[in-house]
Amino acid sequence: MRHAEVTLDDKFLLTEGRVFITGVQALLRVLIDQHRLDKAAGLNTAGFVSGYRGSPLGGLDQQAHRAQKFLDQAGVVFKEGVNEDLAATAVWGSQQANLFADSAKYDGVFGMWYGKAPGVDRTGDAFKHANFAGTFPKGGVLAVAGDDHNCKSSTLPSQSEFAFQDFEMPVLSPADVQEVLDYGLLGYAMSRFSGLWVGLIALADTMDSGVTIDIGIDRHRFVLPDNYRLPAGGLGIRLKDQPLDKERRLRTQKIPAALAFARANKIDRVMLGSSRPRLGIVCQGQAYKDVIEAFAAMGISAAEAADLGVAIYKVGMPWPLEPQGVRAFAAGLETLMVIEHKRPLIETQARAALYDLPAHARPKIIGKVDEQGHPLLSEIGSLSVAEVALAIADRLPPGPHMERVHDYLARVSAASMAAVTLSADQQRKPFFCSGCPxxxxxxxxxxxxxxxxxxxxxxxxxxxxxxxxxxxxxxxxxxxxxxxxxxxxxxxxxxxxxxxxxxxxxxxxxxxxxxxxxxxxxxxxxxxxxxxxxxxxxxxxxxxxxxxxxxxxxxxxxxxxxxxxxxxxxxxxxxxxxxxxxxxxxxxxxxxxxxxxxxxxxxxxxxCATEKRRRRKRGRMEAAPRRVMINPLVCEGCGDCSKTSNCVSVEPLNTEFGRKRKINQSSCNQDYTCLEGFCPSFITLEGAENPHREAMPALTADSTLLPAFEPFEGVKNIVFTGVGGTGVTTVASILAMAAHVDGRAASVVDMTGLAQKGGAVFSHVRIGETEETVVGGRVPAASTHVLIACDLLSADGPDALALYAKDRTVAVGNADFAPTADFVTDRDVRFDAEAQGRRLTAAVKSYDAMPAQNLAVNNLGDAIYANMIMLGFAWQKGVVPVSSRALYR
Structure with missing residues (x-):
């Protein structure tokens, strides 16, 4: 394995090769690379970004501040918006700067708006006005919409493509982080050519993931359509533009220009052809990855799928759907299956595009319903790889491949059954942080x-x-x-x-x-x-x-x-x-x-308690002067301290005299409301700090016994489960970065949402030899190779159990059980770590446990290190395919 000289600045600094980058960081990379492309073309441009934070774009502003020096070098001005529609208006203004040429500082300004889906909805008026007005030919605008299909951290599930359709803004749908970069730059080129604002869909699975991508600047070469002539005066923003003139230009010239640009640059393309196509699959964005993952899970290679008469058409611009490409793809097919998450956008347009074909040349179109009009692919939540596989499997011809297909579906069925029968009675629900106002x-x-x-x-x-x-x-x-x-x-x-x-x-x-x-x-x-x-x-x-x-x-x-x-x-x-x-x-x-x-x-x-903790760690706030402890010999276990404080750091302590209470010193934010309870057992220690343990003997890669790593082919799927706010996602990111340092392809997707507040958190890490082997970010059902259960209760939840397989999942678990928020309101609730371990043992191939939290507290002074200990435990068992030097790096 090679150990690359990797730095954290690579993601923005390098102009060729591979970098490890998150979806949010890729959006910033789009701005930096747009300036590089313009400079290479002899243009002196600048950038302007404004929007409003909200998952999955909640950290964009923070990442922008960390990348400030690179944005400054690219001439990008970042201004947080007070709200989404005011931010969009500011971005609209960036396109007006060059209407007054005498005062313009730059040849053009490329703009970016960002916001969560509800922000897209509230910004409709600003979007319509700005899109009707248009963009500057050497500027352009991307509107990045953060969608939450499964409503993990929203009040409603969302799908912004239909909003962009109503605003008459072309919308691009990246399938992964690589395409966030590629489509972002393509979107600017389209926006400049057509004079339209261009929407870009940002899902949690792309924004909340880190992955190895190719950032070669030479990848981005766009062509102008040779069959479309721009009208006199162009399509860009202009002064004294009348409303009906804007509407006429938008519908008769700008949208056709966007479609011509899409055709010329092959935004929609055939990803798998067949000499005798029968079943044509049309998909976009995340659904494309789901389709590829489904065939891999069923044990069907691309070549075998083509021999079976399967063809795949990937749509990069779901609205407006480019009709010539979909017509050409549909020619000769028996069935056209449209696979897309949530409401049918492409399917409706495909029906319209194929409607006037002769009956003998028009394939059956299925998607949300099957050939008989029965429900097929759900509009609720998001589709799983297993659902996609089942829909495809029912339409494959018979043959020896079906044995592999049935084996996969049986494994998924067994995992689904385990998720029902073995699921823990309790749930780890999100709750306010310790000391939260x-x-x-x-x-x-x-x-x-x-x-x-x-x-x-x-x-x-x-x-x-x-x-x-x-x-x-x-x-x-x-x-x-x-x-x-x-x-x-x-x-x-x-x-x-x-x-x-x-x-x-x-x-x-x-x-x-x-x-x-x-x-x-x-x-x-x-x-x-x-x-x-x-x-x-x-x-x-x-x-x-x-x-x-x-x-x-x-x-x-x-x-x-x-x-x-x-x-x-x-x-x-x-x-x-x-x-x-x-x-x-x-x-x-x-x-x-x-x-x-x-x-x-x-x-x-x-x-805010979390912000207070942050400031104290960074020296921006004085450390609290007191520590609170409970004398278990005096405590009667009445729970009045929990009732008064509503705090999850008041935990149960089982003693020979019965159940008492203790303060978790690792999670306590020193709010002191527990002292207001009617209880004489509380002790305050003035000037006390958590104990600093003596330094342990230094361990190096050379002095540590190296495990024998299990060889693997394709991709290694690793799932972390844990408690929100304890650093699970950080440890998963370290593992993925270590794989990148080793020269492998890697991805990590964090599933947090509101769970970051003490709920169940999951991180999926996938490691392969090449980018092609790491297809999607999420680990599909019944496909986990390694489970690192930093929290057993999260690992025993139905969503997690569905990921394991009895014939392949090797699990390691933290035997120390963290109480749930139920203890705050129910003093008698019981927690059984051994029962959780037995459930997990029944669902996986092998299971080993260790008291990670006790080890962390007793040896390192803080429970925060328990998750890293769990990673080390799994690594020592030889099931985590990264080198020790890469982990240290």
């Missing part, structure tokens, strides 16, 4: 209820029966305006995060005041947008400034409840009449506001 701030007095909002506090609706009925972002509280005239209920509380308030929620407060409804907004000021990585809100408003803004909006009563009320003792900049209370008086304050007519605001001021 929402542990206290989202509670309401007896007899009251609260409306949920967008943000981490949304999780209150999972666990608190008094909180329910969320709205879209920025609509918080307005549902009560519509409901209150028709109910005898006189008041509700409304949870509103400071990030949402800055984004659009301040308008909701204004509307509620105008309506005269009686409600209390609980404005949760955390000093960080914790849901997407701890960024500061764009306005940077302080609580004092917010009180003055609320006063100006007409809110008559605003109070502050603060974790550190002493900070306000000498405050002179609060709005008139604002009172400040300690959080111990939260319930009394809420009862008072509940009885106050009109709109009132309770501003809850406490720094």
């Amino acid at each position: 929402h542990n206290s701030s989202t509670r309401v007095p007896e007899g009251s209820r609260a409306l949920a909002g967008i943000g981490c506090h949304y999780m209150a609706s999972f666990n608190d029966p008094s909180t329910d009925l969320n709205s879209h972002m920025g609509g918080e509280g307005l549902s009560w305006v519509g409901a209150s005239p028709f109910t005898n209920e006189s008041h509700v509380f409304v949870n509103l995060g400071d990030g949402t308030y800055n984004h659009s929620g301040s308008l909701a407060v204004r509307a509620a005041v105008a309506a005269g409804s009686s409600m209390t907004y609980k404005l949760l000021f955390n000093d960080a947008v914790a849901m997407t990585g701890g960024q500061a809100a764009e306005s940077g408003f302080t609580p004092a400034q917010i009180t003055r803004q609320l006063h100006a909006e007409g809110v008559k009563t605003t109070v502050i409840v603060a974790a550190e009320p002493e900070r306000y003792l000498h405050a002179t900049d609060l709005a008139p009449g604002v009172e400040v209370f300690p959080r111990s008086e939260l319930m009394e304050v809420q009862q008072r506001l509940r009885d106050t007519p009109g709109v009132t605001v309770l501003l809850y001021d406490q720094v």
